[in-house]
Amino acid sequence: MKENYYKKGIKIFWLDEAEPEYSFYDFDNYRYYLGPNVQIGNIYPKCYAQTFYEGMEKEGQKNILNLLRCAWAGSQKYGALVWSGDIHSSFESMRNQFSAGLNMAIAGIPWWTTDIGGFHGGNPGDPAFREIFVRWFQYGTFCPVMRLHGDREPHTAPLSEVRGGRCHSGGPNEVWSYGEEVYDICKKYMLIRENLKPYISDAMTAAHEKGTPVISPMFYHFPEEGECWNSSDEYMFGDKLLIAPVMYSGLTSRTVYLPAGKKWFDVWSRKEYQGGQVLNVDCSIDLIPVFSCDENICKYFA
CATH class of the missing domain: 3.20.20.80 (Glycosidases)
Incomplete structure (x- = not known):
């Protein structure tokens, strides 16, 4: 070689x-x-x-x-x-x-x-x-x-x-x-x-310096929440973005759980939600549900 x-x-x-x-x-x-x-x-x-x-x-x-x-x-x-x-x-x-x-x-x-x-x-x-x-x-x-x-x-x-x-x-x-x-x-x-x-660079730096996963199951960042331990269809990308992929055919909406103790912002609509609730959100073909616990991150989706 x-x-x-x-x-x-x-x-x-x-x-x-x-x-x-x-x-x-x-x-x-x-x-x-x-x-x-x-x-x-x-x-x-x-x-x-x-x-x-x-x-x-x-x-x-x-x-x-x-x-x-x-x-x-x-x-x-x-x-x-x-x-x-x-x-x-x-x-x-x-x-x-x-x-x-x-x-x-x-x-x-x-x-x-x-x-x-x-x-x-x-x-x-x-x-x-x-x-x-x-x-x-x-x-x-x-x-x-x-x-x-x-x-x-x-x-x-x-x-x-x-x-x-x-x-x-x-x-x-x-x-x-x-x-x-x-x-x-x-x-x-x-x-x-x-x-x-x-x-992403910040997330990669955290992975390098601390071993923090770049993507992680919900319980990693929210270990006190029982709902996050049961979650099987959403995850965190870095520590501020919650991603809810669409993994079945024909879906135009899906449920998303927002962990408690934080305010969450729909990155597409900028609408604010209190954590600790399940939402039914739009996932038309051009949208993947994404929420951020930092409103400033929404600017990347403009």
Whole structure:
């Protein structure tokens, strides 16, 4: 890797298949030098990240960060930016990623991302998939890392009959590939993400200095609230933004619980609410419910 990539100027790596990937997941029968897979198999992704990190560190590189498909306890020490793998393009899969990301965060790994829209399947011309894509894009705006990736349908024909040219390629997956309505929504949220850079930088600094998750389950910031321990469909992005993703098809409204003891502001309407109540809020296709306990944060959504 050093000879063929690093010395040629590559300073960040996309480290795929970090599990490792098996053809058959018969863990009882796999053996490594250190012991059976059921005892030590999960350290593989940590060691994978460590291998690259320590090599790059030895070369004098600072602020090392690599994108990995898997992680385990301790991976955060080795610059691991983790994404959730080649997941299905569906609302069910989106809900799974929502849970996985919060579990990853509370386990001490702050850098988290998903393939927006899922990886496998999904045709940009399909109205049903466009809805999934929009809702996932909105959720991705309020993740530690926001990135678009996927193997879209229909695949394009091979470019040639030699080497890599023989491979089929996924269909278009740029934000303008989904029609004008979706494109306008994507532009709206990309601008919000840009506007939020100062806020996100503060959240990243807290993660670096204190280990504070960038995204977190509601109980992390509001441990005294029983309702927050029961929450399974909203989360905090930083310490001032409450995010309530839309993770089911066809919804135009959803309920949101606002923790007690604070005033909350709907970032879209600027309307003020007292905490400790459940609201039924609008979530038309261009809106993801977002509330802030700091009115000044609302300016980023203008």
